[in-house]
Amino acid sequence: QVQLVESGGGVVQPGKSLKLSCEVSGFSLSDYGVHWVRQAPGKGLEWLAVLSYDGRERHYSDSAKGRFTISRDISKNKLFLHLTSLGVEDTAVYFCAKLDIESDCWGQGTLVTVSS
Amino acid sequence: DVVMTQSPLSLPVTLGQSASISCSSNHSLVARDGDTYLNWFHQRPGQSPRRLIYKVSNRDSGVPDRFSGSGSATDFTLTISRVEADDLGVYYCMQGLLWPLTFGRGTRLEIK
16 A cells, blocks of 8 residues: 655744655655645645656756755655755645656645744 | 646535636646646645546546546646535646646635
């Protein structure tokens, strides 16, 4: 059964960094790309980043480029999103998601609150 | 970036009636392989999103046939027939052709 579980969220001060994790089961990160998507309180969905199955391609949204870095540890079945230079506008629930033709599967999300 | 425009942003419906949501893109979503990469997602309050439709009109596994997608190139429609209470929430279109992937602003389906 495919499952994704995010962790690492919390309250962080503006300008600081945070590393989110997404632990996957039921499939291998070496077979499928996985995305990060966020949702600010009361707002819509914003796609952030993806890491391809072979690790060769990383794509970012304009808001993520230069500040967020997607990476993975295949041996631990974990995808990461390293957030830096955080601002209050980065306050959101961060989801990881497996989105492919066969099916989609989302985690429950982890809340990041940027506040002084 | 590809801009996805949804309308309406709010859609009051009567249970049992039909509802339609429009989505347009400022770039054709037709790929070189001939497929069109337009998806529809549904998000209930407090839950993670779930994809309903991929490549314009293909229903994901377990999605009732009351949900149908149509359209081509830059203009798309999600139609829900015989709306049920479980259908309420926010619907998003998302283009999957070009990086960065982009979502529409969402359409909130609510009881009239």
